[in-house]
Amino acid sequence: MHPQKLGTRTAAGLAAALALATTTAQAQQPMDKMPGMAAAQPGTAQPASATGLVKAVDAAAGKVTLSHGPIKAFHWPPMTMTFQVRDKALFDRLVVGKTVDFDVVHEGGAYIVTAVH
Numbered sequence: 001m002h003p004q005k006l007g008t009r010t011a012a013g014l015a016a017a018l019a020l021a022t023t024t025a026q027a028q029q030p031m032d033k034m035p036g037m038a039a040a041q042p043g044t045a046q047p048a049s050a051t052g053l054v055k056a057v058d059a060a061a062g063k064v065t066l067s068h069g070p071i072k073a074f075h076w077p078p079m080t081m082t083f084q085v086r087d088k089a090l091f092d093r094l095v096v097g098k099t100v101d102f103d104v105v106h107e108g109g110a111y112i113v114t115a116v117h
């Protein structure tokens with residue numbers, strides 16, 4: 001047995017394991033759910049305008065799924081995603097299959113449709 005060598009090897013192994021754990025933890029930082037959305041500015045209360053095709057509505061849950069074009073204010077590419085809808089009256093204009101212009105705000109970590117044109 002060579003206790004000193006063993007000790008050195010174990011310490012080196014531990015350091016490597018710690019380095020790996022740190023890297024893994026950094027890789028698991030919470031991100032926005034959709035690819036390409038990580039650059040969204042948190043707390044952007046200014047409404048952004050966009051155009052989207054209504055894919056699905058869930059009025060009871062207050063949600064709409066839109067296939068929207070790029071939203072520069074949020075640094076978003078075109079994508080399909082679900083938004084919260086602020087006012088249930090907006091569902092009158094959120095009809096599946098219809099293309100709408102809408103305003104969206106980023107508030108409290110959620111993306112909320114505030115107007116439909």
Ligand SMILES: [Cu+2]
Nearest residue numbers: 076079080081
């Ligand atoms: Cu999106």
